[in-house]
Amino acid sequence: MVNLTIDGKEVKVGKTATIYEAAKEAGVHIPVLCYAKKLLPYGACRICLVEVEQMKGRLIPSCTTPATEGMVVTTMSDEIRKVRKTVLEFLLVNHVIECPVCDKGGECDLQDLTYEYEVISNRFEGEKFDLPKDEINPLIERNMNRCVLCGKCARVCDEVVGYGSYSFINRGFETKIATAFDRGLNCEFCGQCVSMCPVGAILPRPFKFKARPWQLKEVNSVCGYCGNGCTVTLGTKDNEVQTIRFNDKTGVNDGNLCIRGRFGASYVNSDKRLTSPLIRKNGELVEASWEEALETVATGLRDAGSSTGILSGARLTNEELFLVKGLAKAVGTGNLDHSGGECYKGVTQGLQETLGLQASTATFPQVENAKAILAIRTDFYETHPVFGMVVNQAVKRNDAQLTVIGDKQGKLTRMPHARTLQHKPGLEVNILNAMCRFLLDEGLAKIDGLQGVEELKVALADYSVDAVAAAAGVDAAAIKQTARELATVENAAILLAYGLPYTANSRELGLAAANLSLLTGIAGRAGSGLYLCGEKSNSQGAIDLQILPAAGALGASGMLKAASEGKLKALYVAAEDMLVSYPDKSLVEKALEKTSFVVVQDIFLSETARKADVVLPAASFAEKSGTVTNAERRIQRLNPGIKSPGQAKSDFAIFQALLSALGATAPADEAAAFAELSAATSGYEMVSLDMVGDQGYVWGSDNLAPEMRNLVAVAGGKAIEAKYQLVVGSSLYHSGTTSLHAKGPMAVVAEPYIEFGREDAAELKVVDGDLVKIKAAGGVISAKAKVDRRLPKGVLFAPYHFGALDLNRIYHGQAAIAVEVSK
């Protein structure tokens, strides 16, 4: 600790604190423009200058100068005021004064400082910036005539996002922020630059002229997309979410968001939202009252009884999922499942069988201090972009060695000194096995207290590093080096994302990753962690609440199979568009067709809903209360910012009403539901709602100790032999199918596509935008081609979000699909 005096106040701060941070601690305000908590010290704007008694004769930038023992700091004097005012005059010389029409007005740091320092005239004259504006893309507007050259946009894009879209170009007065070759922005459109800009130079276009900041009501909630669980602060007005406000004080994401979080909430305002219950009458879905709909559903379910199948999505809140369970009980069925029933098995079976857990062992912030990180699948960034930003910071700031096991290249593989084990599709488990074998062979494995060591050794006979490297097409030395690092560095992390497009080998991957985490000592060690991150905002909650088939009952695939054979009487589908997102569309179609009573509860009339007998209009995340649990076990609260459209109700209210119609009891409200569910949920027993504060509450504490340490042998995959094989996955700009209703993501990726590597594209004479046909067992799909550098020869990629692609005609949950390509 360091002791210093600031404006006469004694302050005690940590060794790495700057004067600015120390002042903040002491409650002393120092103005800043280029400083941001999350960025490295920069010191360019010179607004934060202070006087330090020990450094007389010059002014000291408080945001870059470390606080040292005994320092005596003065943050305001005539001299300081004069210099700050001069700096403001300098900035205002070239800055176009457009405050009346600038969206930043009212929360602009330059405007506020100009006011605070009473810069009513300017002693200096100069030409105003006259630079072209970037209004090409629909999401981020850049007006560099308002720029104060603080560099925060360039810095956040590099330091946090790891994209590097911006840089300063030119020198002196000509200096400006620009993109490569000074063209329009073409990036991930996460809008982190928007959130950092202290002035109106970088603005969210969808929010232009929508509201003055003070007209907005701010409500903290949790993003409805992925399992990262980022806090999104809804800026609402006129019962619409107008924008997402910057908030780095709440939650786990430090104010960072991806395109989905920042520009993807607009689906809640969509005019395509369901506003009334619908009942199929004479073959047509027609509007009906809630009474009629609920009665119809209750009757249908009562009739079906134990022959009912309940399929839920993983975007319902914990409280809602608790009622889903109640519904199953009330109906008398054990046929309950979520998210297609397969993709999460790495957690529910893989981790359960090895560690006795069904969750990630550590929290996200710990990854920033990891020295070695293994990401299984480069798609990890696409599914969990904001966690990817944490990885980027670990790599960039703390020199973490990142290794990626992936069948393609991607954002993660491009990070500094990232090591990519690019393998033939479907062989992730083999590589993990080889790492385990190497650690055991070399005596690097931490085998004390582990069960099943000898059995695993025997089972790994076929997984020598050399054999696996040769079969997978990966460098053997890289496998060894990665394993060695994971076992020897102080803090390490293993990351694996799961979700509907990653159904293949899910249990096996969980087992193999858990084995590796045991042999390296990662599982359960403070500061290290094994992360299995679910695709949806409450994937972990669905597992925690065990939205799983009862013993002897059917899971999702079993239900669909049974239904397709006419063996189920009713299907209840909540928050899932199975026809689009589940593997094997033909099976789903058949199941929906053959089941006499289908209820779909959703916020849009999805493809699946169109096939239903009753459709119940639900509420979006922005309209409801409750809690969700993110991929690091952090329970966080949703808060309603707007009212649901029309008669739409929250899933909680729908289930409540339905339970009541079925003659069952339901908790009075979400809070009561939480109290009940926490008592009934393993890990939640000690959690009460008031413990879920601004930073949420991590159940099982930051480092979750394994219940057991059991190595379980697991067989690897086999590469398929085909000239072309298609792998399926998630796109960065989308999440599930909901984002297809959001303007932001759709502005960037509006259509399905088939991605080709350059080599294949050249050979097939395919260029961007060509219509290509992909033939495989199950059918033929066609879409526009997209040519990129990510894919090796012979491997194609398709994102799974678009119903229009019919991808699940050929995707039945395989790791890779043998395909034929034609134009």
Next chain:
Amino acid sequence: MSRIKSPAELEAFRKEILAQRDPDKPCITLCSGSACNATGSGKVAAALELEIEKQGVTTEVVSRRTGCHGFCEQGPIVVIYPQGICYLKVQPEDIAEIISETIKKQKIVERLLYVDPNSGERATLEEDIPFYKNQKRLVLGSNRKIDPRSLEDYLAVEGYQALTKVLFEMTPEQVVGEVKDAKLRGRGGAGFPSGLKWDFARKAPGDQKYVVVNCDEGDPGAYMDRSVMEGNPFAVLEGLMIGAYAIGANEGYIYVRQEYPLAVANLTVAIEKAEEYGLLGKDILGSGFDFTIKVHRGAGAFICGEETSLLNSLEGKAGEPNARPPFPAIRGLWTKPTNINNVETWANIPMIINKGAAFFSAIGTESSKGTKIFSLVGKVNNTGLVEVPMGASLRDIIFKIGGGVPGDKKFKAVQTGGPSGGCLPEGLLDTKVDFDELSQAGAMMGSGGMIVMDEDTCLVDIARYFLAFLSDESCGKCTPCREGIRQMLKILTNMTKGLAKEGDIDLLFELAEATKGSSMCALGKTAPNPVLSTLKHFREEYEAHINEKRCPSLSCKALIDFYIDPEKCKGCGACFRKCPAEAIEGGKKRIHVIVQDKCTKCGGCHEACPAAFDAVNILSGVPVPEATPEEARAIG
């Protein structure tokens, strides 16, 4: 030649080289630095080779193309050893005579000798020329004796003795101690004690450390580092290796301006030779010390001479400074502890090790030790590179070495320290070259630029000129530098155009203080120096520009007018013929008149008017008298 594996092998090799060299054998050295190359050294070299062959003296004479001798104005320079006969401005056609007369007959070619412009005396030997006589060439001295691309030549002048000593007889702590004791201060500008800087980097935690040579010499007209790098690259390499050993680095980078192709070429050859002989690479001389060097060419930004900007540029980022602390010694190149010194600093190191800290610290003043190389340019008779002991007075440098101001003009000011240095008036000519004394006088040592100005130089315009340079070169990162310099420049430009307002001096002072006090790096912090020093010593010139719209030096075009005195004009027509703008009305035996509207103020008429008539006047701050009416223009 195979790798040299031990100090004994090195000494044996050195002996072998020296044994092959007869010190009495005539050796013709030809300066082949960039300046002499520009005046034809290449052609002279070709002629020399041809003529040696032609006159059949191949075995009797040795020829050598050396680095810069410093007396650049008089190049190409030929010096013949062992006597040290110095021929200046040698052209290819002079070579035959030099060989036939001087080499064969030991006769001096008189017309190629130096002639003192004041006394008219000739000087035969290099050491008799006042320009050289008053210098102390400890660093530059070897330049004229060796071929910069020859490792043998470098070994012949005690090369690599210091490295051997360091690697086998000294601990890193002792090396740092020696540099500390020598009280060497960085030659790049700030004058930070080098030993202390090394010590910081040595003590900084980290396995990987770097050493860097800053050869991004950007001051207009300054070329000290270029000449050392071109002329004696091995000395820089040796110094760098000693520093690397001292701080615990195994990799070095040399950052050289793209505009210094010869320096890059000579350096590259030197590195290749050193690698070939095992004086770079693994296990140097069997000591276990490994060292590799990479050369990086800068893209021409002045700011990259600032150390953190240089490191950013080395990393492939935009050349702009970082906030310090952390200093590069703690967090430098690729975040590793890094010691960065300027070329001249590194070149001093082998000497300090060889001759000892005591020898070095005996030279100079209390706070500044050793010698300093200056690039003496401007309105001075002998321009070139001069190396003087610290403590030499500006007067001695300008008048004894530089031979004073040309023509009948009066000395007005000397600007030291590059574009952000300060201008000192005649009254301060006895200021000694010493880091602290120069700073106290309002100038600075800088990297060693020295520009002499005579009475025709307008100091307001000079300040404007330097600020224009700095405004162009400000990286734009921090607000006060980016905008403050521009605003000062704007005011100064207005002054030279007669557009200044009352209060501009006060505003200049305020801007200067704000820029100096709040800028991020040395560029901004020192940028106001030209303004502040000229305001301090030549304030009356500013006042004249503002209040009287008068340029006392008659140099600011917007403030002067040319006027032909009708009383003195003899109607000779010289001015009429010279005027490129057809702005003069003349005629035979008629008084000539300048049409002011057409005049471009080129000054041609003033120069053309015969001195005996002296009819063309330059007016400033006064109205131009009415032109003589047409009818009254007839003379006589």
